[in-house]
Each structure stands twice: as structure tokens, then as C-alpha cells.
Amino acid sequence: xxxxxxxxxxxxxxxxxxxxxxxxxxxxxxxxxxxxxxxxxxxxxxxxxxxxxxxxxxxxxxxxxxxxxxxxxxxxxxxxxxxxxxxxxxxxxxxxxxxxxxxxxxxxxxxxxxxxxxxxxxxxxxxxxxxxxxxxxxxxxxxxxxxxxxxxxxxxxxxxxxxxxxxxxxxxxxxxxxxxxxxxxxxxxxxxxxxxxxxxxxxxxxxxxxxxxxxxxxxxxxxxxxxxxxxxxxxxxxxxxxxxxxxxxxxxxxxxxxxxxxxxxxxxxxxxxxxxxxxxxxxxxxxxxxxxxxxxxxxxxxxxxxxxxxxxxxxxxxxxxxxxxxxxxxxxxxxxxxxxxxxxxxxxxxxxxxxxxxxxxxxxxxxxxxxxxxxxxxxxxxxxxxxxxxxxxxxxxxxxxxxxxxxxxxxxxxxxxxxxxxxxxxxxxxx
Amino acid sequence: xxxxxxxxxxxxxxxxxxxxxxxxxxxxxxxxxxxxxxxxxxxxxxxxxxxxxxxxxxxxxxxxxxxxxxxxxxxxxxxxxxxxxxxxxxxxxxxxxxxxxxxxxxxxxxxxxxxxxxxxxxxxxxxxxxxxxxxxxxxxxxxxxxxxxxxxxxxxxxxxxxxxxxxxxxxxxxxxxxxxxxxxxxxxxxxxxxxxxxxxxxxxxxxxxxxxxxxxxxxxxxxxxxxxxxxxxxxxxxxxxxxxxxxxxxxxxxxxxxxxxxxxxxxxxxxxxxxxxxxxxxxxxxxxxxxxxxxxxxxxxxxxxxxxxxxxxxxxxxxxxxxxxxxxxxxxxxxxxxxxxxxxxxxxxxxxxxxxxxxxxxxxxxxxxxxxxxxxxxxxxxxxxxxxxxxxxxxxxxxxxxxxxxxxxxxxxxxxxxxxxxxxxxxxxxx
Numbered sequence: 001x002x003x004x005x006x007x008x009x010x011x012x013x014x015x016x017x018x019x020x021x022x023x024x025x026x027x028x029x030x031x032x033x034x035x036x037x038x039x040x041x042x043x044x045x046x047x048x049x050x051x052x053x054x055x056x057x058x059x060x061x062x063x064x065x066x067x068x069x070x071x072x073x074x075x076x077x078x079x080x081x082x083x084x085x086x087x088x089x090x091x092x093x094x095x096x097x098x099x100x101x102x103x104x105x106x107x108x109x110x111x112x113x114x115x116x117x118x119x120x121x122x123x124x125x126x127x128x129x130x131x132x133x134x135x136x137x138x139x140x141x142x143x144x145x146x147x148x149x150x151x152x153x154x155x156x157x158x159x160x161x162x163x164x165x166x167x168x169x170x171x172x173x174x175x176x177x178x179x180x181x182x183x184x185x186x187x188x189x190x191x192x193x194x195x196x197x198x199x200x201x202x203x204x205x206x207x208x209x210x211x212x213x214x215x216x217x218x219x220x221x222x223x224x225x226x227x228x229x230x231x232x233x234x235x236x237x238x239x240x241x242x243x244x245x246x247x248x249x250x251x252x253x254x255x256x257x258x259x260x261x262x263x264x265x266x267x268x269x270x271x272x273x274x275x276x277x278x279x280x281x282x283x284x285x286x287x288x289x290x291x292x293x294x295x296x297x298x299x300x301x302x303x304x305x306x307x308x309x310x311x312x313x314x315x316x317x318x319x320x321x322x323x324x325x326x327x328x329x330x331x332x333x334x335x336x337x338x339x340x341x342x343x344x345x346x347x348x349x350x351x352x353x354x355x356x357x358x359x360x361x362x363x364x365x366x367x368x369x370x371x372x373x374x375x376x377x378x379x380x381x382x383x384x385x386x387x388x389x390x391x392x393x394x395x396x397x398x399x400x401x402x403x404x405x406x407x408x409x410x411x412x413x414x415x416x417x418x419x420x421x422x423x424x425x426x427x428x429x430x431x
Numbered sequence: 432x433x434x435x436x437x438x439x440x441x442x443x444x445x446x447x448x449x450x451x452x453x454x455x456x457x458x459x460x461x462x463x464x465x466x467x468x469x470x471x472x473x474x475x476x477x478x479x480x481x482x483x484x485x486x487x488x489x490x491x492x493x494x495x496x497x498x499x500x501x502x503x504x505x506x507x508x509x510x511x512x513x514x515x516x517x518x519x520x521x522x523x524x525x526x527x528x529x530x531x532x533x534x535x536x537x538x539x540x541x542x543x544x545x546x547x548x549x550x551x552x553x554x555x556x557x558x559x560x561x562x563x564x565x566x567x568x569x570x571x572x573x574x575x576x577x578x579x580x581x582x583x584x585x586x587x588x589x590x591x592x593x594x595x596x597x598x599x600x601x602x603x604x605x606x607x608x609x610x611x612x613x614x615x616x617x618x619x620x621x622x623x624x625x626x627x628x629x630x631x632x633x634x635x636x637x638x639x640x641x642x643x644x645x646x647x648x649x650x651x652x653x654x655x656x657x658x659x660x661x662x663x664x665x666x667x668x669x670x671x672x673x674x675x676x677x678x679x680x681x682x683x684x685x686x687x688x689x690x691x692x693x694x695x696x697x698x699x700x701x702x703x704x705x706x707x708x709x710x711x712x713x714x715x716x717x718x719x720x721x722x723x724x725x726x727x728x729x730x731x732x733x734x735x736x737x738x739x740x741x742x743x744x745x746x747x748x749x750x751x752x753x754x755x756x757x758x759x760x761x762x763x764x765x766x767x768x769x770x771x772x773x774x775x776x777x778x779x780x781x782x783x784x785x786x787x788x789x790x791x792x793x794x795x796x797x798x799x800x801x802x803x804x805x806x807x808x809x810x811x812x813x814x815x816x817x818x819x820x821x822x823x824x825x826x827x828x829x830x831x832x833x834x835x836x837x838x839x840x841x842x843x844x845x846x847x848x849x850x851x852x853x854x855x856x857x858x859x860x861x862x
Contacts, residue, residue, distance in 0.1 A: 009450045009451055011446055011450060012446055012447050012450040012451075013446065013447075014445070014446040015442055015443055015444065015445040015446040015447070016443050016444075016446070016447060016569065016570060016573070019440045019442060019443040019569070020440055020443075020541070020566060020567070021566055022566060050609075051609040051610050052609060053607045053608065053609055053623075054608045054609060054610075054612070054619050054623040054624055055608075055622070055623035055624070055631045055635070056628070056631070057607075060609075061607050061608075061609040063609055063610070064609070064611070064614055065611075065614075085603065085604065086603045086604065086642055086646050086647070087646070088646065088647075089561065089562070090561055090563050091561070091562050091563055092562060092563045092564055094563075095563050095564075110451070112607055113604070113607050114607070115607065115608055115609050116606035116607060116608055117608065117614055117617045120617055121615075121617070126646070129560060129561050129574065130520060130521055130522070130560050130561050130574070131520070131522050131523060132521050132522055132523045132525075132526050132574070132578040133523055133526075133578060133581070134574060134577045134578055134581075135451060135452055135453060135577050135581055136451070138447065138450070139447060139570070139573045139574045139577050140574070142447070142570045142573065143560065143561070143563070143565060143570045143571070143574065146565045146566050146570050147563040147564060147565055150564070150565075150566055172516065172517045173516065173517065173544070175547035176484045176488075176492050176543055176544050176545070176546065176547060177484065177485045177486075177492075177546055177547055177548065178481075178482040178483060178484055178485060178491075178492040178494060178495070178546050179482050179485075179494070180495070180496075181485070183495055183496075183548055184552075186548045186551055186552070188485050191486070192484075192485040192486035193485055193486070197487070200486045200487070204486070211517055215517050215518070215519065215557070216517070216519075221797060221798060221799075221833075222797050222798070222799045223797075224794055224797075225794065225795075225833075226794055227786050227787070227788055227792070230786060230837055230838065233838055234838055234839075234840070238838070269700055272845065273845045273847060273848055276843055276844050276845055276848065277844060277848055279841055279843070280835075280836050280839065280841055280842055280843060280844050281836070282839070317841070317843045318843075320841065321843065355658050355661060356658070357658055361658070363655055363656065363657060364656075366652060366653050366654075366655075367652060367653070368652075368653045402652075402656075404711075404855070405711050405712070406661055407661065407664055407665055407669070408665075408711065408713070409665070410710055410711055410748070410751065411711055412707055412710070412711060412748045412749075412752065413707050413708060413711050413851070414703065414704045414707055414847070416704060416845070416847055416848065416851075417704055417707065417708055417847065417848070417850075417851035418851075419848075420844070420847075420848035420849075420851040420852050421851050421852060421855045424835070424852045424855065424856070425855070425859075428856075
């Protein structure tokens with residue numbers, strides 16, 4: 001397999017690509033490295049490869065002409081790729097696909113980057129090794145060359161080790177131990193010395209599941225999990241971000257479709273659906289707020305029916321869900337209740353289906369903003385009935401969450417749907 | 432700033448860390464590199480650093496003893512980090528935080544990895560440069576050293592370039608151009624030569640937004656976006672995965688809480704909430720299925736009221752939502768309707784609140800599985816009323832989606848909530 005490395009620092013690659021197994025693969029000819037030195041294609045006395053950007057801004061750019069000449073000098077470039085933070089991330093699956101290629105050309109940018117027209121002139125795939133900034137593409141190119149080359153048959157000396165456990169099933173690898181079997185009281189787990197291969201396989205699978213849950217829970221949704229895996233994961237202790245999240249459904253003051261301040265009736269199904277979300281996601285609580293006495297009385301009748309009455313006997317799950325629900329006059333009362341329970345003043349986030357277009361409005365909160373609050377304090381997330389929360393509620397919150405469908409013209413979800421989606425986005429990944 | 436590089440291949444770092452600005456930073460003493468060669472701490476005639484893993488499996492491990500001696504040889508190790516696919520990903524924010532440290536020790540594993548007990552003996556933070564496998568930690572260490580060192584004051588020679596545009600606002604960088612202003616008909620955008628700094632800034636912002644939407648839409652939810660940014664994004668063409676997604680609410684055959692096959696009544700609010708989700712997410716359509724004639728008649732009355740009757744005048748948004756709804760006898764009829772519309776046979780995915788515990792049951796579908804279907808063909812996602820879909824419906828599908836709260840004991844969401852959450856998870860990221 002041939003790697004054509006297009007760079008103004010060809011010497012960058014010398015030591016990393018000659019160390020260890022990589023060096024051996026180059027020696028045996030399994031991998032060939034073609035260093036294309038861009039500077040050799042630069043014109044002028046100074047062999048200058050860079051120039052200032054049009055439109056101003058810091059730093060220099062790699063000029064078009066030497067890059068074009070460098071690329072055209074490669075007889076058989078194969079797939080042309082460029083390391084760039086703009087690229088699609090390098091993954092093990094992508095490395096595997098690339099290992100089937102005969103030739104790969106890797107363009108390494110430097111300075112502020114390249115002249116964009118290079119992308120118009122060649123079919124260049126952008127690839128990123130991560131969301132961090134480097135001095136140039138060379139370090140990423142080393143990662144790409146290593147990750148691809150080591151998957152070539154013969155690279156590892158034996159056949160089965162190129163594809164590690166890591167990522168192969170979408171889980172992190174289990175821990176390894178070697179001699180001595182005891183070091184200052186730290187012993188190798190007995191199961192690994194038992195000789196029982198079934199037990200060892202189970203132990204390793206469980207370690208992989210535990211490590212993934214603890215260190216990379218974001219990998220779990222796409223991991224291939226059996227029912228046994230899920231049953232094991234359920235036994236593990238987990239962070240419960242949801243415990244800090246409280247939701248409120250505000251029935252007054254809200255606005256109607258003419259923007260007038262109104263009160264909206266409490267409805268049975270809103271209470272049911274939101275209580276079930278609150279219980280399913282392990283939230284701190286759910287408040288329905290209305291100052292109207294007969295509405296509160298009706299809500300209490302519903303709650304009592306399901307918590308203690310005939311409903312609780314027919315449907316104990318529903319009784320459990322309604323145990324999370326309280327009916328109060330207003331948001332202030334809900335805030336006091338959270339303070340009484342937790343000893344902390346909650347942060348308040350409003351929700352809205354519309355962008356806040358008021359002049360000097362703060363940018364909308366992102367889900368990440370609210371998640372970072374949840375890590376440290378209780379958060380009360382306020383939903384409006386009718387056509388949304390009145391200004392006097394909005395102005396008392398710490399911000400308004402970005403609307404669910406903020407890029408679309410149509411955003412008319414029911415409040416029940418909005419609650420389900422927003423709670424899921426905020427705390428689904430807690431695991 | 433001192434980097435202590437613990438590795439069995441100290442020579443690996445030679446060329447990358449002596450090239451370009453990095454080399455200059457080492458020369459001037461801004462960065463000092465302390466190469467800790469693990470092999471020098473190995474005992475025995477062969478200075479062996481590796482051994483076989485307990486419990487079997489491919490490859491070799493780095494032995495505990497030389498690693499301990501190597502670490503203990505460092506006078507002032509500072510934060511001790513190890514490159515590992517198990518680590519938390521390196522990000523620009525993390526690089527920035529690390530650039531405030533005086534000392535950083537980086538442990539580079541090799542072979543299958545290290546003896547896990549090393550993590551019990553030292554406070555080691557694991558860090559990953561990406562979801563791909565390398566020959567060892569050295570390539571990742573180069574990335575970390577580069578990304579951190581370049582943020583040190585003085586590294587870039589001028590102050591403003593260490594923190595690039597990339598990632599600083601959570602968006603990809605805009606394109607750059609330099610001389611010549613025309614190359615074979617490819618011109619530099621006129622705005623960049625206009626001298627109008629306001630227009631240039633707007634153009635660059637819009638390019639960043641466009642690049643992020645096209646290449647890294649996963650970054651948008653956490654990007655800091657103004658109302659103007661969002662209004663601009665709304666004008667851009669977008670992939671619409673949702674167009675291929677159809678949802679069905681099945682009222683027969685479903686099971687009751689005793690597992691018996693029953694029919695459930697069509698309810699007004701299920702139709703409303705699901706129609707609104709279907710329209711808000713731009714889905715292909717929503718089918719309510721029941722073979723019972725008076726139920727179909729009632730559903731038709733509701734639909735007609737909102738699509739053509741008094742409801743459509745009072746609430747045109749709702750008329751638009753209901754335009755997505757059709758009432759059919761059964762899932763087979765919905766499938767035929769999708770085939771007639773698209774010319775393609777849809778793939779069928781069932782949903783369930785419970786894990787499929789039948790012997791030989793296929794592993795549950797992940798959201799990624801269904802997303803990959805959506806890229807190529809229509810998909811009909813089937814929701815059950817009552818206590819879930821009957822076996823005869825499940826058995827005709829291509830798989831059952833993993834339950835929404837699969838790690839929790841309580842999973843009693845309303846079907847309205849489940850629809851909202853599952854549709855959001857499947858197509859929210861389409862943008």
C-alpha cells in the first residue's frame with residue numbers, strides 16, 4: 001500500500017513512520033511512503049509556499065500553485081484526502097475501509113490552511129482526527145497512516161491482532177493483566193487465572209460494559225447489546241442527572257394566539273403524560289401551576305384517584321408516576337418547594353416554540369448549557385400551555401431553551417410532545 | 432512547560448517535535464521534552480518490557496515493573512495522562528485547560544496495552560484522540576503535545592493565532608483564499624477583495640454556518656447561534672431524512688395487560704399529537720390503523736373537521752398537520768400506500784417498551800440501524816396502543832427498536848411521548 005504524503009515538512013514523518021512495527025512494514029515493502037515536498041514545487045528565489053489571505057485575518061495560507069504542482073507530480077495518487085478540522089472524523093470503520101485501497105494521498109495543511117480553490121480542482125475528501133487544532137495536518141496524517149497500515153494482512157506478524165477488541169463491538173476494551181500475579185497487594189483477578197474460558201469471556205464482557213458505561217456512555221446507544229448485556233448494565237450504579245431536573249407546566253400567565261395574557265384549563269392527559277415522563281426519566285418532580293381554585297381542586301381529584309383511589313389499584317404504575325406530581329399556585333411556589341427539598345435554589349429555564357426576536361435578547365440556551373447546570377444544581381424547566389409563557393414568566397428565568405425544531409418553519413408540537421423530546425434530549429444520555 | 436514522554440519508543444518523537452514552530456518552541460525553551468525510556472527500567476538480560484496476558488488472548492502487555500520505575504524516575508510529573516481509546520476525547524477546550532499546567536506526563540502504551548494495576552497505583556487520566564486504534568500511544572501524544580503547546584503565549588510568534596476560528600464558536604472555519612485572484616477561471620470571491628470589513632465578516636460567518644451544516648451538523652446543537660445565524664441556516668438546502676420516515680399507530684391487533692389480543696379505540700388526542708409530530712419533523716406520513724368500521728368513521732369525522740371543516744378555519748396549522756394522516760384497516764394497507772407513493776417497499780421497524788426476551792430473538796435495532804435504512808428507502812415505524820403490538824405484527828417486521836429507557840426498570844411512557852422521543856432521536860440531526 002502506498003501513502004503519498006504531501007507536506008512542507010516531509011522530515012516530520014521520519015521517526016514516527018520508522019519506529020516499531022510501522023518501520024518493519026516499510027522495510028518489508030508492505031507499506032511504501034512517498035514524501036512529496038511541496039516546497040520543491042515553489043517558484044521564485046525564496047521558494048515561498050505561503051501568502052496572506054484575501055479579506056484580512058491572522059496567519060498565512062499555503063499558495064495554490066505549489067500545491068497543484070505537488071499533487072500533479074504523483075503518478076498514481078489514489079484517493080486524495082486532506083487532514084482538516086472540517087473533515088468527517090476518522091473512525092475505526094473508516095480506517096478499515098481505507099485499508100483496502102492501493103494508494104492514498106494525504107495533504108497536510110500548515111499555517112491557517114490552504115487556498116479553498118484546491119478543493120474545487122481535486123476530488124479531495126476531508127478527514128479530521130478530532131475536535132482540536134494542530135500546527136498542521138502531519139500529526140493527523142501519522143494517526144491515519146498508522147491506523148490504516150496496521151490493518152493490512154501481515155502487518156502484525158500474526159493474523160488476529162490488527163482488529164483489537166476496542167470498538168469492534170462498539171464497546172471499550174476490557175482490562176489486561178500480566179505477571180507478577182501480585183504486586184504490593186494488588187492481585188490479578190482470580191477469574192483470569194481460573195482456566196475457565198467461559199467465565200473469563202463473561203468477566204471480560206462485563207468489564208467492557210462497565211468501562212463503556214462509566215467512561216464512554218455516548219457509545220452505548222449504538223453498541224450491539226444482547227438482553228444479557230442490558231440486564232448486566234441495569235445492575236451497575238449510574239449517574240442520574242435526571243434527579244436534578246424538575247419540570248413545570250404553567251397554566252397562568254400564558255398567552256393566547258393574539259398574544260393576550262390568559263389562563264388555560266388544566267387537562268387530565270397533560271398530567272398523565274408528563275407524570276409518566278417524569279417517572280420514566282427519574283426526574284426530581286413535576287409541578288402543574290394554576291392559581292384558579294376549581295382547577296386546582298380538579299387536579300387534586302385526578303391525583304387522588306390515581307395515587308390512592310380506584311386508579312391506583314387498577315394501575316399501580318400510574319400511581320408511581322403521579323407520586324411525582326404537585327399542584328401549586330405559581331412557579332414561585334414550585335421554586336420554594338425545590339429549595340425546601342434540596343436546600344439549593346434551582347436555576348430556571350423557559351421553553352418556547354419560537355425564537356426570541358426581541359432586541360438585545362440573550363442567545364437561546366443550548367441543551368449543553370442546561371446539562372452543565374444539572375451537574376451542579378437543581379433546574380426547573382418551565383413549559384407553557386396555550387401559545388406559550390407570558391413575558392412576566394420568561395423575564396424571571398435564567399434563559400430560554402433553543403426551540404426543538406429551530407431550523408424549521410413549522411414548530412407546532414403539543415406541549416406533551418415537547419416535554420417528552422426536551423427531557424429526553426437533556427437526560428437520556430445520563431445512563 | 433514540561434512534557435514527560437513515557438514510552439518504549441522515545442525516538443518516535445524526534446522528528447515531529449523538532450519540525451516547524453514546535454521545534455522552535457523546544458529550542459527557545461518554551462517547551463521542554465523529557466524522554467523517559469521505559470526499556471531502560473527493564474530488568475533481566477533481555478531488558479524485556481512485555482509479557483503475555485493472564486486469561487489468554489492475542490498480543491502482549493507492557494509489564495508493571497518497568498512502567499512503575501519509569502514513572503517514579505520523574506521528579507515532577509504534574510498531571511499524569513495516558514493515551515487510550517478508553518479515555519475521554521481530547522477537545523480544544525481540554526487542550527486549553529492543559530495549557531495552564533507546568534508539567535504533563537504522557538504515558539504511551541504499546542502492544543495490547545498496559546497492566547491495569549498501573550491505574551490503581553497512579554492517578555492517571557485517560558485521554559483519547561479518536562475512535563480508531565493505533566500501534567501505541569505515541570501518535571496521540573504528538574497530537575496532544577502539539578495542540579497544547581501551540582496555545583502557550585509566544586508559541587505562534589504573534590498573539591492572536593493560537594486560538595483559531597476552528598471550534599472557537601462551535602462552528603467550522605470559513606474558507607481562505609490567497610493570490611492569485613484568478614486561477615484557470617476559479618476566482619477569489621469578490622467580497623474578499625471589496626475592502627468592506629462588515630460584508631467580509633458576514634460572508635465568513637455565513638460560510639462557517641454553511642460548512643458546519645453540510646459537514647459537521649452534529650456540532651450545530653451546541654454552537655452559539657444568534658437569531659440571524661438561525662435565519663440564515665433556514666435558507667440553506669438540507670438533507671431531509673424525515674421524508675423517508677412513516678409512522679403507524681396500530682389499534683389492532685395489540686395486547687392488553689394480560690397478553691390477550693385485543694382492539695383499542697382510536698382517540699382524538701393520539702391523532703392530534705402524532706399528526707403534529709409528523710408535520711413538525713417533515714415525515715412522509717402517519718397511518719392510524721383499525722379494521723373496526725365505526726372507529727374508522729369516527730377518525731374520518733375528526734380528520735374532516737380539522738382538514739376541511741370549522742377546525743381548519745380556526746387553526747390552519749392543525750389542518751396542515753392532519754394532511755399527513757391516513758386511516759387504514761391494517762399495516763399491510765399502509766405498506767401498499769407507501770409503495771404506491773414512493774415506488775419502494777418500506778422496511779418495517781416495530782417499537783416496544785419491553786426487551787424482546789424470546790429465545791433466539793434478534794438483538795434490538797439501534798437508532799443508527801434505522802437511520803442507515805432511512806438513507807436508502809422508506810421506513811415504516813410501527814407503534815402499538817394498549818400494552819403493545821401483538822406477536823403477529825412483530826413477526827412481520829424487520830426488527831424491533833431498542834426500548835427508549837432500556838436501562839431502567841420503569842418504562843411506562845404514553846404512546847404519544849414515545850412517538851415524539853423516537854422520531855426526534857431518529858431524524859432530529861438531519862437538519
